[in-house]
Amino acid sequence: MKRLALGALLPLCLLLAGGCSYAAIERQTFPICIGVDITDGGQYEFSIQAPKGDSTDGSTTYELMSATGDTLEDAMRILAASTPYPLNFCQVRQCMIGYSTAATTQLRTLLRALFELPTMRSSAMVTIALGTALDTLKAQKPEFGMRLSTHLDMLFKRLWEQNLLPDSSLAACVRLLGSGRRDPLLFVCAVNPLLEAEKTDESAAGQEAEAFAVGEPWSDDLLPEDLLAGMLPRSSESPVEYLGSAAVSDGRVSGVLTARETQAVLRARAQARLRVAIDGEQVQLQILLDESSELYGQQAELMAAVEKLQRLDCDTLGFTAIAATHFGTDAQFEAFAFRRRYSQAPVVIAPR
Numbered sequence: 001m002k003r004l005a006l007g008a009l010l011p012l013c014l015l016l017a018g019g020c021s022y023a024a025i026e027r028q029t030f031p032i033c034i035g036v037d038i039t040d041g042g043q044y045e046f047s048i049q050a051p052k053g054d055s056t057d058g059s060t061t062y063e064l065m066s067a068t069g070d071t072l073e074d075a076m077r078i079l080a081a082s083t084p085y086p087l088n089f090c091q092v093r094q095c096m097i098g099y100s101t102a103a104t105t106q107l108r109t110l111l112r113a114l115f116e117l118p119t120m121r122s123s124a125m126v127t128i129a130l131g132t133a134l135d136t137l138k139a140q141k142p143e144f145g146m147r148l149s150t151h152l153d154m155l156f157k158r159l160w161e162q163n164l165l166p167d168s169s170l171a172a173c174v175r176l177l178g179s180g181r182r183d184p185l186l187f188v189c190a191v192n193p194l195l196e197a198e199k200t201d202e203s204a205a206g207q208e209a210e211a212f213a214v215g216e217p218w219s220d221d222l223l224p225e226d227l228l229a230g231m232l233p234r235s236s237e238s239p240v241e242y243l244g245s246a247a248v249s250d251g252r253v254s255g256v257l258t259a260r261e262t263q264a265v266l267r268a269r270a271q272a273r274l275r276v277a278i279d280g281e282q283v284q285l286q287i288l289l290d291e292s293s294e295l296y297g298q299q300a301e302l303m304a305a306v307e308k309l310q311r312l313d314c315d316t317l318g319f320t321a322i323a324a325t326h327f328g329t330d331a332q333f334e335a336f337a338f339r340r341r342y343s344q345a346p347v348v349i350a351p352r
Helices: 002-026 072-082 099-104 107-115 133-139 148-161 170-179 193-205 259-271 296-311 319-324 330-336 338-342
Strands: 033-038 044-054 060-069 094-098 125-129 185-191 240-249 252-257 273-279 282-289 347-351
Touching: 033 099, 033 107, 033 133, 044 072, 044 133, 060 072, 060 133, 072 107, 094 099, 094 107, 094 133, 099 125, 099 252, 107 170, 125 133, 125 170, 133 185, 148 240, 185 252, 185 259, 240 259, 252 259, 252 296, 259 296, 273 319, 282 296, 282 338, 296 347, 319 330, 319 338, 330 338
Parallel strands: 033 094, 094 125, 125 185, 282 347
Antiparallel strands: 033 044, 044 060, 185 240, 240 252, 273 282
């Protein structure tokens, strides 16, 4: 009888809970993208890009809001207080950091503050804006009438499949930055100034730009040299471009890799066997490739990319973690000072 009574009450409880939950969800703001910058005056600027509502033609419009504060927490608190509804970060697809901010600030401290927000989506992609995050978000819009969340999901999925998107999710970045054994590689975005000017001219003329893709999605070949977000030879409604990566050294961004260099590094992560040879004080970094690997015929490109990572003091391939296995204790490994030797170590690429 008790079980029957509980069964009869359950639908009513669910109905009441569902009604409260629905009302709560309706009265929240769900950002799709967030941005962090440090202003020239040294204040933190926190921005969100969130759906405003559906227009008369059924499309979704987006609003950009920002606030500044002496700390990141202050900026977030001020923005939250100035919005009509509570902020809920469970739909965030992108955490965008301005380049100068990422190059001068300890990224783990900044990203961990975002990661620990109660509703934050841990799979949100961390991207470095070549400029400020606020200006890039201002220019960003979805293409082909899609919602911004769908647009970013599809874009990130396609670039991941083509070895153009590093694993720079918020959770992965916080973990790697805290490990000290491998540096993250962060995705790069930028506003193409030529497209922005073209968009303004066409808007004044009442015309629309013709969009076309860069490269062929069915091709696994390396992209042309020197391609980087903000400089792509293309036309599109949105002037914001995603291509290339940012190298991290000592917890800060230290430079950028082109799309071609990023492809080579990500393929090495997936296809190569990495080793570190240590003989006394001498260190050699070894990259072993199967002769059937697509990288085997691209050794020159791979060598150039790895040497560039060394110049940027970025160990995104994880040689530090491999070298640590040569030592019995962390103290012995720290005394060897592998990271000081990493940038000068010779690199060998050979058959596996």
